[in-house]
Structure formats: C-alpha cells, structure tokens
Amino acid sequence: MSSFPGSIVVMETTLKGKVALVAGATRGTGRAIAVELGAAGATVYCTGRSTREGRSEMDRPETIEETAERVTEAGGEGIAVRVDHLDPEQVRTLVERIDHEHGRLDVLVNDIWGGDHLTAWNTPVWKHPLDDGLRMLRLGIDTHLITSHHALPLLTREPGGLLVEITDGTLEYNAGNYRLCAFFDLVKVAVNRLGFSMAHELRPHGCTAVSLTPGWLRSESMLEGFGVTEENWRDAIAKQPDFVISESPAFTGRAVAALAADPERDRWSGQSLSSGQLAKEYGFTDVDGSRPDAWGYIAAKEGAAGPVDADDYR
Numbered sequence: 001m002s003s004f005p006g007s008i009v010v011m012e013t014t015l016k017g018k019v020a021l022v023a024g025a026t027r028g029t030g031r032a033i034a035v036e037l038g039a040a041g042a043t044v045y046c047t048g049r050s051t052r053e054g055r056s057e058m059d060r061p062e063t064i065e066e067t068a069e070r071v072t073e074a075g076g077e078g079i080a081v082r083v084d085h086l087d088p089e090q091v092r093t094l095v096e097r098i099d100h101e102h103g104r105l106d107v108l109v110n111d112i113w114g115g116d117h118l119t120a121w122n123t124p125v126w127k128h129p130l131d132d133g134l135r136m137l138r139l140g141i142d143t144h145l146i147t148s149h150h151a152l153p154l155l156t157r158e159p160g161g162l163l164v165e166i167t168d169g170t171l172e173y174n175a176g177n178y179r180l181c182a183f184f185d186l187v188k189v190a191v192n193r194l195g196f197s198m199a200h201e202l203r204p205h206g207c208t209a210v211s212l213t214p215g216w217l218r219s220e221s222m223l224e225g226f227g228v229t230e231e232n233w234r235d236a237i238a239k240q241p242d243f244v245i246s247e248s249p250a251f252t253g254r255a256v257a258a259l260a261a262d263p264e265r266d267r268w269s270g271q272s273l274s275s276g277q278l279a280k281e282y283g284f285t286d287v288d289g290s291r292p293d294a295w296g297y298i299a300a301k302e303g304a305a306g307p308v309d310a311d312d313y314r
Contacts, residue, residue, distance in 0.1 A: 215294025
C-alpha cells in the first residue's frame with residue numbers, strides 16, 4: 001500500500017489495468033487528474049496542444065510531455081499525444097491508437113478548455129469581441145462533443161466505463177448566477193448539462209457520466225496572478241480573504257480517481273458534483289490535509305445574514 005501526500009491511504013493497484021484518456025491534460029485540473037489516475041495505477045493518455053516543440057494559443061509553458069512524465073513518476077503509465085480536440089480527424093486517430101494499443105477505454109475525462117484569454121469579464125454580448133466569444137464556445141463545447149463522439153464507442157465496448165465532464169461551477173450555481181460574460185456563462189452551463197445528457201445515453205450500456213467542478217482552483221495561472229506558489233499560497237489570503245477556501249488541482253484529481261475506483265459510482269450518474277462534495281463522500285483530502293468545500297462556502301455566504309467562517313468549510 002502507498003500513502004500519497006495529504007490523501008487517504010490507497011491501493012497502488014486500484015486502477016491497475018485500466019486505461020484513461022484525459023483530454024486537456026496540459027495543466028491545472030487536467031494535469032492533476034491524469035497524475036492521480038496514474039497514482040492509482042492507470043495507463044493515462046494525456047492530450048493537449050502544448051508540447052515541448054510548441055505552445056498553444058494560450059502561450060503557457062506547461063506541456064503534455066511533463067504531464068505524462070508525472071503520471072509515470074506517480075506509478076502509472078503516462079502517454080503524451082498532441083491532439084487538437086477541435087479536429088475530428090485528430091481525435092479519431094487518437095482513439096484508434098488507444099484501441100490498437102489496449103483494446104479498451106475505461107475512463108474519459110473531458111477537461112478541454114483553453115478559453116480564459118478570450119473572456120472579456122462583465123462585458124455584454126454586443127460589446128464582447130464576437131470572434132473571441134464564438135471561439136470560446138468552440139473550445140469549451142465543441143471539443144467535448146467531438147471527443148465523446150469518437151471515444152464513447154470504445155468506452156461503451158464493455159460495461160463500467162466512466163465519463164467525467166469537467167466544468168466550472170455546479171449546475172445549481174451556474175443556473176442561478178451570471179458567469180463573467182454570456183459566452184463563458186453558456187460554456188459552463190452547457191458542460192454541466194452534458195454530464196446529464198451523456199448519462200442518459202450511456203446508461204443502457206452500463207456506463208456512468210457526471211459533470212464535476214473544482215472549487216477556487218490554485219492553477220498555475222491563478223498562483224501567478226497572486227504572486228505565490230503552492231508552497232506559500234496562504235500568503236495570498238491577505239489580499240483576498242476568501243482565498244482560504246481555495247484548493248490545489250490535485251483535489252479534483254483525487255475526486256476523479258475515487259469515482260473511477262468506486263464500483264458503485266453509477267449512483268452519481270447524471271449529477272453535477274463538486275470536488276468538496278466527493279471529498280466528504282470518499283474521505284480524501286487536498287495536498288495540505290484540508291478538505292475545502294468552496295461551493296458550500298459560497299452558498300452559505302450568499303444565503304447568510306451575517307459573517308460566515310470560512311474555516312468551517314475546510
């Protein structure tokens with residue numbers, strides 16, 4: 001048995017023999033999901049557009065090769081494949097490769113995004129750059145549908161497959177709140193809904209689909225924005241007190257690994273879930289030993305008549 005930092009003790013072989021595709025594994029949540037699946041013993045195909053040979057339009061330094069190496073270091077087998085998930089032919093070729101090399105796909109994680117740089121905050125649709133907005137829809141919605149179209153026939157070959165749609169915000173929160181701009185808002189609501197609709201289509205094949213959101217994510221870009229690192233992230237609380245309920249990307253990675261290892265995960269099918277919610281269910285923690293529930297904190301703060309203690313949600 002092996003104990004990973006800040007997590008419950010898990011069997012190294014929990015997902016041994018399982019094959020996962022994490023679409024959008026270059027950085028942030030996608031990278032952490034790939035690593036945590038690898039830590040549980042899975043073979044993980046890590047896809048994205050940023051490689052050591054060239055960056056995507058987001059122009060960030062993280063690469064899929066680094067992600068795959070971390071998967072292998074964690075105990076799994078990481079395989080980096082450059083894929084633009086807006087290109088159906090590239091996705092089809094990827095799935096054919098997975099089928100040829102393993103003949104199965106047990107977990108599909110749709111974490112494709114890449115639209116942060118296109119979002120004009122609090123800008124009405126008639127003032128928002130139209131090309132940026134439409135590209136955001138393509139990057140955040142079309143990519144998920146293209147990937148599922150090609151990958152789900154392999155996932156459904158045998159019962160027990162898991163599809164996870166990664167989004168930003170629970171379905172309840174997104175349905176009742178305006179999210180940055182109309183284009184961003186639409187993307188996040190749509191991905192929540194995909195978890196529901198895909199569950200309907202996968203259920204007859206004995207497979208499960210959910211949508212899953214992290215809380216306030218300490219991604220690479222978020223940490224840079226606050227001028228901190230994962231090691232000293234608490235220094236940013238002085239600037240923004242609510243940052244105390246933030247979480248590392250590994251927290252959502254552990255949520256996906258717990259779902260994938262749960263033989264009764266079908267009870268979640270069609271639901272909109274959060275990392276904090278699943279931490280309570282499965283008993284895992286973040287890397288610092290905490291168990292943040294950002295969406296519970298947000299709901300409590302918005303509904304409270306007085307101050308809410310964030311420590312109650314860690």
